Amino acid sequence: MTNTILSVDQLTQVVSIGQSDQTTTLLKNISFTVQKGELVSIVGPSGSGKSTLLYCISGITRPTGGTVAIAGINPYQLKSNQLAAFRRQTIGFIFQQYNLIQSLPVFENVVLQQRLSHQQPQRAEIKQLLTKMNFAGQIDGPVATLSGGEQQKVAIARTILTDCDVLFADEPTGALDSASKAIIFTYFKGRL
Ligand SMILES: Nc1ncnc2c1ncn2[C@@H]1O[C@H](COP(=O)(O)OP(=O)(O)OP(=O)(O)O)[C@@H](O)[C@H]1O
Numbered sequence: 348m349t350n351t352i353l354s355v356d357q358l359t360q361v362v363s364i365g366q367s368d369q370t371t372t373l374l375k376n377i378s379f380t381v382q383k384g385e386l387v388s389i390v391g392p393s394g395s396g397k398s399t400l401l402y403c404i405s406g407i408t409r410p411t412g413g414t415v416a417i418a419g420i421n422p423y424q425l426k427s428n429q430l431a432a433f434r435r436q437t438i439g440f441i442f443q444q445y446n447l448i449q450s451l452p453v454f455e456n457v458v459l460q461q462r463l464s465h466q467q468p469q470r471a472e473i474k475q476l477l478t479k480m481n482f483a484g485q486i487d488g489p490v491a492t493l494s495g496g497e498q499q500k501v502a503i504a505r506t507i508l509t510d511c512d513v514l515f516a517d518e519p520t521g522a523l524d525s526a527s528k529a530i531i532f533t534y535f536k537g538r539l
Pocket residue numbers: 362363364373391392393394395396397398399400443
C-alpha cells in the first residue's frame with residue numbers, strides 16, 4: 348500500500364492578464380510528493396505563488412498543465428458533485444482570507460463543515476476547542492466584528508473539526524499572536 352497522500356507532477360499554471368492575449372506563468376513544472384503524516388511548508392515572498400499553488404494542489408483551481416493526485420484521485424477528473432463530496436471527506440483548507448460567512452454567528456461558522464456532512468455538532472466540544480485556542484469572542488456573536496486573529500481562529504477551528512486526510516493551510520497564523528501560534532501548530536502536527 349502506498350504511503351503517498353499527495354502527488355504533484357509537472358504542475359503549471361498560466362493565466363491570461365487583462366483584455367489582451369497576454370499570459371503570465373504563475374507556476375512552472377512543479378513536482379513533489381507528500382507522504383501520510385508529513386508536515387510540509389511552502390515558503391516564498393509575497394506574490395511568489397504560494398496561494399495559487401495551494402489552490403491548484405487542493406482541487407480548488409484547475410491547473411493549465413500537469414497532474415495532481417490526492418489520496419490517489421485526480422480531483423480535476425471528478426464531476427462537480429463528486430468533487431464536492433471528495434473535498435468534504437478528504438480535504439481541509441484554511442484560507443488566507445478566512446472565508447467565513449458573515450451572516451452566520453461564530454458557532455455556525457465553526458460547525459459549517461459538520462452540517463454539510465450531516466454530522467451533529469457538539470456544542471460543548473466546540474466551546475472547549477475555542478477556549479483551548481484562547482478565542483476571546485462570543486460563540487453566538489457575529490463574525491463580522493471579530494478581529495483578524497479571532498476570525499482566523501474560527502476558520503482554523505472549523506477545519507480542525509473535520510476528519511480530513513490532507514490539511515492545506517494558507518498562512519494560517521499570519522494574524523495570530525505568537526502564544527496562539529505555538530498551540531495551533533502543535534495541534535496541527537498531531538492531526539496531520
Ligand atoms: N487569476 C490570476 N490572474 C492573474 N494573476 C494572478 C491570478 N492569480 C494570482 N495572480 C498573480 O500571481 C501572483 C501570485 O499570487 P499568489 O496569491 O499565489 O501569491 P502568494 O505567494 O500567495 O502571495 P501572499 O504571500 O501575498 O499571499 C501575484 O502576482 C498575483 O497577482
